Amino acid sequence: MGERLALSGNEAAAYAMKQINPDVVAAYPITPQTEMMHAFAQYVADGEVDTEMVNVESEHSAMSACIGSAASGARTMTATSANGFALMWEVVYIAASSRLPICMALVNRALSGPINIHCDHSDSMGGRDAGWIQFYCENAQEAYDLFALSPKIAEHPDVQLPVMVCYDGFIISHTVEMVDSLTDAQVQKFIGPYQPRIDLLDYKNPFTFGPLDFHDYYFEHKRQQVEAMEHAHKVIPQVFAEFEKLSKRKYSFFEGYQLEDAEIVLLVLGSTAGTAKVAVDELRSQGKKVGLLKLTVFRPFPVKKLQQALSGRRAVAVLDRCASFGGFGGPVFSELRSALFGLSDAPLIRGYIYGLGGRDMGIALIRQAAEETLETAKKGQPTEEIGYLGVRE
Amino acid sequence: MASLKELSARPERLSGGHRLCAGCGAGILVRQILSAIDRPVVVSNATGCLEVATTIFPYTAWRVPWIHNAFENAAATISGVESAYYSLKKQGKIKDEQDMVFLAFGGDGGTYDIGIQALSGAMERGHRMVYVCYDNQAYMNTGIQRSSSTPKYASTMTAPSGKVKPGKTQRRKDLTSIMSAHHIPYVAQAIPSHWKDLTNKVQKAINCGGPAFINCLSDCCRGWRHPLDQTIEVMRLAVDTCVWPLYQVENGKLKVTYKPRKRKKPVAEWFKAQGRFSHLFKEGNEGLIEEIQADVDRDWERLLSLEKWGLSEQAEEGE
Numbered sequence: 001m002g003e004r005l006a007l008s009g010n011e012a013a014a015y016a017m018k019q020i021n022p023d024v025v026a027a028y029p030i031t032p033q034t035e036m037m038h039a040f041a042q043y044v045a046d047g048e049v050d051t052e053m054v055n056v057e058s059e060h061s062a063m064s065a066c067i068g069s070a071a072s073g074a075r076t077m078t079a080t081s082a083n084g085f086a087l088m089w090e091v092v093y094i095a096a097s098s099r100l101p102i103c104m105a106l107v108n109r110a111l112s113g114p115i116n117i118h119c120d121h122s123d124s125m126g127g128r129d130a131g132w133i134q135f136y137c138e139n140a141q142e143a144y145d146l147f148a149l150s151p152k153i154a155e156h157p158d159v160q161l162p163v164m165v166c167y168d169g170f171i172i173s174h175t176v177e178m179v180d181s182l183t184d185a186q187v188q189k190f191i192g193p194y195q196p197r198i199d200l201l202d203y204k205n206p207f208t209f210g211p212l213d214f215h216d217y218y219f220e221h222k223r224q225q226v227e228a229m230e231h232a233h234k235v236i237p238q239v240f241a242e243f244e245k246l247s248k249r250k251y252s253f254f255e256g257y258q259l260e261d262a263e264i265v266l267l268v269l270g271s272t273a274g275t276a277k278v279a280v281d282e283l284r285s286q287g288k289k290v291g292l293l294k295l296t297v298f299r300p301f302p303v304k305k306l307q308q309a310l311s312g313r314r315a316v317a318v319l320d321r322c323a324s325f326g327g328f329g330g331p332v333f334s335e336l337r338s339a340l341f342g343l344s345d346a347p348l349i350r351g352y353i354y355g356l357g358g359r360d361m362g363i364a365l366i367r368q369a370a371e372e373t374l375e376t377a378k379k380g381q382p383t384e385e386i387g388y389l390g391v392r393e
Numbered sequence: 394m395a396s397l398k399e400l401s402a403r404p405e406r407l408s409g410g411h412r413l414c415a416g417c418g419a420g421i422l423v424r425q426i427l428s429a430i431d432r433p434v435v436v437s438n439a440t441g442c443l444e445v446a447t448t449i450f451p452y453t454a455w456r457v458p459w460i461h462n463a464f465e466n467a468a469a470t471i472s473g474v475e476s477a478y479y480s481l482k483k484q485g486k487i488k489d490e491q492d493m494v495f496l497a498f499g500g501d502g503g504t505y506d507i508g509i510q511a512l513s514g515a516m517e518r519g520h521r522m523v524y525v526c527y528d529n530q531a532y533m534n535t536g537i538q539r540s541s542s543t544p545k546y547a548s549t550m551t552a553p554s555g556k557v558k559p560g561k562t563q564r565r566k567d568l569t570s571i572m573s574a575h576h577i578p579y580v581a582q583a584i585p586s587h588w589k590d591l592t593n594k595v596q597k598a599i600n601c602g603g604p605a606f607i608n609c610l611s612d613c614c615r616g617w618r619h620p621l622d623q624t625i626e627v628m629r630l631a632v633d634t635c636v637w638p639l640y641q642v643e644n645g646k647l648k649v650t651y652k653p654r655k656r657k658k659p660v661a662e663w664f665k666a667q668g669r670f671s672h673l674f675k676e677g678n679e680g681l682i683e684e685i686q687a688d689v690d691r692d693w694e695r696l697l698s699l700e701k702w703g704l705s706e707q708a709e710e711g712e
Contacts, residue, residue, distance in 0.1 A: 023477060023480040024473065024476045024480055026473060026476070051480065052480035055518070056472075056518075057511070057513070058510060060466065061469035061472075061510070064469035065470065065476065068477070070473075072473070072478060072481075074476075200458045200474060201458065201481070202458070206455065206459070207458055209458075210460055212448055212461075213450045217450050
């Protein structure tokens with residue numbers, strides 16, 4: 001086993017990156033991702049990694065260089081936040097469509113405008129249909145673990161898709177916690193050497209990468225991309241199980257807390273899960289049968305598993321840290337409602353928006369959502385009203 | 394330098410059968426450039442005519458490794474390819490004796506305009522790459538719209554000549570000078586009508602030990618509006634009128650590599666050969682040709698004095 005270390009989320013992700021020892025990292029600084037790249041740059045400067053670090057002039061070029069590098073048979077990683085992610089948007093899609101197993105730390109921050117540096121999920125949620133696998137972390141330990149194992153999923157021959165490991169800006173990125181690490185050798189053995197499917201540098205077998213793809217083939221290629229996500233449904237639990245054997249830490253599509261006999265379920269992503277566990281304990285002590293479902297894997301969206309876990313419950317409250325302007329509730333609410341629609345014993349669903357631009361999400365607000373959802377369950381009437389937690393109306 | 398006979402005997406790296414227009418400068422210059430490189434090469438191609446016409450899936454005209462990513466990022470993409478190569482080589486995972494050549498092609502849209510940031514960044518970072526702008530002076534792939542390389546008074550679809558406007562009213566950007574200001578080891582202006590000069594420059598570029606930039610004027614008979622069998626003649630006019638001077642800046646030293654024998658031809662000859670300038674000869678547009686002639690004369694004299702007296706940085710060093 002590796003050491004137990006006191007690390008911020010950014011340091012934990014940088015430590016995982018160091019242990020992966022990628023061939024190329026191309027990144028551009030943005031708050032709150034910066035400290036992660038500072039830490040990694042020091043590993044490069046101290047000769048602790050073999051990585052070629054490309055300090056590009058923008059996030060668009062960061063992802064562009066990552067695409068060139070990954071197509072050249074190099075294990076490639078990057079990190080960004082918010083506006084940086086928005087700037088690289090065009091090439092974020094191209095990375096996934098080109099089936100390049102790039103791994104990226106996405107340190108969640110509110111998108112401009114107005115400009116704000118604090119946490120919400122508007123950045124990564126906007127990229128939910130870009131074709132990347134998306135993990136959401138509760139704390140620094142998860143940021144470390146999920147980033148460390150991400151290449152094994154991304155590079156799996158049946159998957160070949162990029163992976164985004166999302167962790168909350170400042171709340172996780174800048175908070176120091178105890179992190180149980182693996183040794184460098186354990187990480188190296190776990191992920192194994194990168195075996196690229198296509199190698200642009202193999203000039204004896206020249207390959208044309210990224211050609212023009214018209215109506216006669218484009219659709220089939222998109223269909224294959226859908227299929228790759230289907231494969232990820234199978235590969236992700238396999239890799240999680242292997243990781244558990246190694247680390248004794250269990251991961252799955254989602255984690256349940258007091259879920260088994262819960263009548264009311266709170267569904268959250270990211271660091272809010274920690275606060276929600278305390279709120280659930282308080283509600284339980286009052287005899288209220290409330291449980292928590294923390295969604296770790298949002299892409300691919302585990303529809304069947306969520307149906308199994310939630311059917312028969314009285315009501316579910318989905319807490320989104322992202323607004324979908326003009327849409328029906330937040331993105332997770334909307335997808336969950338659609339996933340459960342038509343089930344004979346589907347629960348009633350309520351949608352909440354909270355924490356935009358880093359607005360604090362305390363126990364009281366989570367309790368409020370739970371109480372209102374208990375009320376909905378009691379009435380037995382569905383509601384289309386979207387709640388806003390902690391906002392001045 | 395290899396003779397024309399030797400060059401023509403080298404294996405064809407861009408095959409026939411691609412869908413570039415007859416008379417297009419891009420296909421000519423790509424073949425010349427690839428035949429001038431005697432090492433394994435990987436190409437990054439910005440979105441544009443060259444990319445769309447050579448790689449319509451499931452076909453490709455490229456017999457060398459080739460990558461297209463997007464419009465504005467050919468330089469950033471090849472910088473990633475180059476970084477991967479040197480990382481893998483450093484780790485002993487690649488065992489080539491000779492280094493590969495990292496080559497990027499972008500049109501003036503992908504280079505002067507939307508791609509200038511990625512280009513500037515890649516050059517400043519010092520990647521061992523050669524970026525070639527095939528500059529046909531407008532967004533030809535999307536149907537002849539103005540770019541910052543479009544010459545003053547040329548008519549394009551987004552800045553057409555009309556009753557009150559004589560086409561584009563701004564001067565073109567001097568990208569070659571901008572790239573020279575990056576203090577990279579090799580910058581040049583070239584043209585495929587002068588194949589020997591171009592071949593020389595490509596060989597200097599691939600052996601300069603750092604980033605190199607070649608700005609290559611590339612005829613587009615559709616956008617420049619002339620018959621397709623006049624491509625080479627029109628490009629020669631660009632050189633002989635000194636509208637497109639051929640020169641290089643090698644480790645800070647500027648050299649004009651071609652000077653018209655007696656005196657340069659009047660710029661009107663270059664205008665006359667192309668439909669995009671035909672309005673300049675019409676009533677109401679008097680004086681415009683003289684204005685451009687004065688610009689060309691001044692730029693040419695400036696270039697000659699830079700060659701004679703050195704770039705300003707060298708002058709400072711001497712003080």
